[in-house]
Amino acid sequence: MVGAVTSGGDAIARASGGDPTWTIAEIAAEFGVTHRTVRHYEELGLISPERRGTTRIYRRRDRTRLNLILRGKRLGFPLEQVRTIIDLYDSPRGKASQLEYCLAQIDDRRADLEQRRRDIEDALAELDTFAARCRDDLDRLR
């Protein structure tokens, strides 16, 4: 075994010289999903790990994407929409027209996220007033 490994039950970095890689099982376990889920994301083109022969090899880039995907899911975005934002993040931005398109897309996403933020603020505010009423009622019962 080579290389300084921080260990601790985590997935272990392979390829002593290069950057660390992970197997599908390690990735799945670490992100709290099944290997089927990971494969599903690949089928949809959300991630595209390298192959050593037929075996999938995951790198940092894939982990970054998985984080984006799972956050998107927590936020309730459909995977297709998650794809558009991932594609946005590594779309070609060489030409001015492409950059302007990116900026436009970003504005769209911003608007969407801010709508959700408002919804969340509203929901939290309602919960708070409801909780206050509950506490009042509880106090009055004593």
Place this chain on the structure above:
Amino acid sequence: MVGAVTSGGDAIARASGGDPTWTIAEIAAEFGVTHRTVRHYEELGLISPERRGTTRIYRRRDRTRLNLILRGKRLGFPLEQVRTIIDLYDSPRGKASQLEYCLAQIDDRRADLEQRRRDIEDALAELDTFAARCRDDLDRLR
């Protein structure tokens, strides 16, 4: 036609004396969903409109619930989870034990919503730095 109606293409309040009611078509149109969707929510027990004979009659209470449902959907909550929060809002709160249960539930929901808010803040922050980089690149192209 009786009663002060603000009109304007909106659904019109019926039942001159009592409180306003709406048909399923009006409700659906106003909330931007299909009547099938409204019926689906009823099948899941999320709303339970009155009946005049066989026809559904929607009141303010149903509209409140529909607002909760649709906001829950925008936030990506499954309808079953939406139901739990709706049920929470009009659950019995006469006894202290019930009020304490409510407060506990509220804390759960709060935690969930705050996680989502963090996710959204993160996503917005990333979008912002990405947008800044895009604008930089764009400036440098001139």
Place this chain on the structure above:
DNA sequence: CGACCGCTTGACGTTAACGTCAACGTAAAG
């Protein structure tokens, strides 16, 4: 009175996001 409109119920279809199962390859371990 017939036609039409809106409402209702039932039942089957569809899409997204996986779950699950079978069958196979391969590489290290006994």
Place this chain on the structure above:
DNA sequence: CTTTACGTTGACGTTAACGTCAAGCGGTCG
């Protein structure tokens, strides 16, 4: 060299959230 563990490709199953007919009922308009 066989067993065992992990990985891979299909392919079909499942659940949620509706969509989409089909068929029937009840008022009202001409």
